[in-house]
Amino acid sequence: MATPTPQTTPSGGLRERKKQRTHDALIRAALELFTDQGYEATTIDEIAEAVDVSQRTYFRYFANKEEVVFAVQEMVEARFVAELRGRPASEAPLTALRQAVLGAWDDIGGAIASVVPVELHMRACQMIESTPALVAAHLRRSSDLEEEVSRLIAGREGLDVDTDPRPRVLVAAFGGVMRVASKVWGEGQDCSVTAIRELTRSYLDHIRPAFDDDWRTGQAGRSTGDVNSGRELSTPDKERVRNG
Amino acid sequence: MATPTPQTTPSGGLRERKKQRTHDALIRAALELFTDQGYEATTIDEIAEAVDVSQRTYFRYFANKEEVVFAVQEMVEARFVAELRGRPASEAPLTALRQAVLGAWDDIGGAIASVVPVELHMRACQMIESTPALVAAHLRRSSDLEEEVSRLIAGREGLDVDTDPRPRVLVAAFGGVMRVASKVWGEGQDCSVTAIRELTRSYLDHIRPAFDDDWRTGQAGRSTGDVNSGRELSTPDKERVRNG
């Protein structure tokens, strides 16, 4: 009689599963309502009612009205950071970022779909772009993530993020490219995960030449303090494939 | 006896002056209270009470709680844009931006002080950095301004901002530097206008080598300032994106 032998589920107990269901249902209902009738025009009472819970319960799952909008993004970001931490130290910084983001999209695609239809997620992206309050929240989130990633990259390369501007410059450029990519994706027709992978890949190729040097050995660049290796940022379309 | 000859004031009628006084008083009171007891901990009722107006009146001057925080920034930004529009077309883009921002600080210094003590404005900057809601608003405002400036720069150079990435990249870099500069200024001791001018000047020097080329002719070094001679720049040694 030791344990009741919980052959119950792969994902914890019943309580756990119920929570997950409510959580996901809230996201779905919220995105549906937001994209349907607009963010401001939708009240939290409506969302709660659609899932048949109380307003108070909504606020036990999400700290505020915005948070539910970014729940899916958060999954992707978490996956990306995990992926990045797993990249071998031998990779150049931009390569690691690139592989991490592509890898994240690989095994997250299904995970997204299990929560919301990908098409709904895409409509949500468009809505964010056209809602000032959400744009602000999105920029702040991006800024926070970039800070985290900058420190991660600096750590990999053994640099001090407060002294050497290159990690932040690289990550800022990378973040900018990613934001444009997801914006273009949101505006386009093809909402497949493959589409964003390809978009990401081709956009990142544009900045590769500017960051292709090795910060540790000083190949094709300088290694300390002096600003900055972003010298080639302004190049629109150069070939110069010194691909590593 | 046509008009009673109102030698009254330089700045319009009495009504106008009264409005201005209330406006400025609200800013002062708000910043004072915010920096004192924190942004979230301060209610609009308190601000209104401090100026002896109704809450409703506050909302007739400012659309929301955030707006009053950025009122001074808005003055500076407006001045900057005006200054930028006035720069001669012969200047290289980065030079124009640089001169515009330095010029803006010149004749705005007094204007700021007439509304709030510069020291109070500096404390406000620090508060913004440490209040998530205000960071978000600040980033969104910056993003909007950068979009406007990008189009302005593209117009000067006869480029299409949606085709050629260089205006946006330049402005993004410029904006990033400016944000860091004002952050460092806010953290430092010297709250003088001279201090931020010097900070701005030295920080901008860091990115000058990357953007010192002439987008129209493809020649290096077009600026008016004493640019360290024709530094090899990033312009593609290949074809240009632009047309005309």
Add this chain to the structure above:
DNA sequence: TTGTCAACTGTCAGTGGCTGACATTAATCT
């Protein structure tokens, strides 16, 4: 000066985001 008009302001009532406190229900453990 006086009266009219328009602008500015205050009051009031109401909506919606968000939180703390407490009771209730439902899953887990023994």
Add this chain to the structure above:
DNA sequence: AGATTAATGTCAGCCACTGACAGTTGACAA
């Protein structure tokens, strides 16, 4: 089954923000 603990509902209340209406006060003309 009963005790424990987590999730939820209910309720009261604060605060940001808005529309409507009425009162006040400068501007301007007669």
